[in-house]
Amino acid sequence: MRTEKRLKARDTRISAFVSVMRGCDHHCTYCVVPNTRGKEDSRPLEEIVEECRILVGEGAREITLLGQNIDSYGKRLQPRRRSLAELLYAVAAIDGLWRLRFITSHPSDLRPELFSAFADLPNLMPYLHFPAQSGSDSVLARMRRGYTHARYMELVAAARNAVPDIGLAGDTIVGFCGETEADYQQTLELHRNTQYQTSFIFMYSEREFTPAITQGLADDVSPEDKKRRCHELMDLQREWSKQINQQRVGQVVQVLGEGESKRNPQRQEGRNPQNQIVIAESGRDLRGELYNVKIERATNAALYGTLV
Numbered sequence: 001m002r003t004e005k006r007l008k009a010r011d012t013r014i015s016a017f018v019s020v021m022r023g024c025d026h027h028c029t030y031c032v033v034p035n036t037r038g039k040e041d042s043r044p045l046e047e048i049v050e051e052c053r054i055l056v057g058e059g060a061r062e063i064t065l066l067g068q069n070i071d072s073y074g075k076r077l078q079p080r081r082r083s084l085a086e087l088l089y090a091v092a093a094i095d096g097l098w099r100l101r102f103i104t105s106h107p108s109d110l111r112p113e114l115f116s117a118f119a120d121l122p123n124l125m126p127y128l129h130f131p132a133q134s135g136s137d138s139v140l141a142r143m144r145r146g147y148t149h150a151r152y153m154e155l156v157a158a159a160r161n162a163v164p165d166i167g168l169a170g171d172t173i174v175g176f177c178g179e180t181e182a183d184y185q186q187t188l189e190l191h192r193n194t195q196y197q198t199s200f201i202f203m204y205s206e207r208e209f210t211p212a213i214t215q216g217l218a219d220d221v222s223p224e225d226k227k228r229r230c231h232e233l234m235d236l237q238r239e240w241s242k243q244i245n246q247q248r249v250g251q252v253v254q255v256l257g258e259g260e261s262k263r264n265p266q267r268q269e270g271r272n273p274q275n276q277i278v279i280a281e282s283g284r285d286l287r288g289e290l291y292n293v294k295i296e297r298a299t300n301a302a303l304y305g306t307l308v
């Protein structure tokens, strides 16, 4: 939910975001969504395709399809069930759509067969937002996520096998009810082995009307431990993100321009297919254009280079 809010802030004419469903059928114990938005309700496929077609007609070149648990898109649609793969193929076929993305994937519902869509559809970008939330099986069970650390890693391996250059992003909650130091070490191990390009890390805090509250799961990790684990994981993730970004140095990457950089108007900002931010000097506005940049240096947050 937080990711959706962040991305909406980026909604521009060039890069548009389209909700494909509301609600969620999962009951993760820390989450209010099933309570506030109800059960999954998918929009008809044709209606979504039509909205995307209109957006492309108005100038959108990139569309991100949004769903709390997008892998289960369409399962209750009538007169027949639809799938995320069907939706991706239909939207990707829109003339003039350069880039297509989808978020957020749930490890219980993601089907490895979906990865063939990345090979078939040149405008489906190699990026997967794939939250694990924890690396500890006992915490995952208390969160009611419906998978184990091992299953998550199998899916990461399947994604990397099918799409070797895929950009992976994760979400992690530290300090969930009953999380021990050993549980937290499992989360560190999952991060270390997954090598997320980016990861959004949160400290657990109680939310009204969540199953954690109604079932009496005690918020028993001390604020100090939560803070320490969160800061340590964030620091490590910054280091890993920097290393992953630095692997791009020397490569030429294709960028969809989003306009001048907020920090320096002499520079243009955009994103590569893996959704990494790319910054390059340019004498003109490159918003809405596809251009190539040779990467010369990288930080944990962005790639920097020269137009080629």
Ligand code: SF4
Residues within 6 Å of the ligand: 024, 025, 026, 027, 028, 031, 032, 033, 034, 068, 069, 106
């Ligand atoms: S999958 Fe879990 S965390 Fe995500 S919206 Fe559904 S209940 Fe919430």
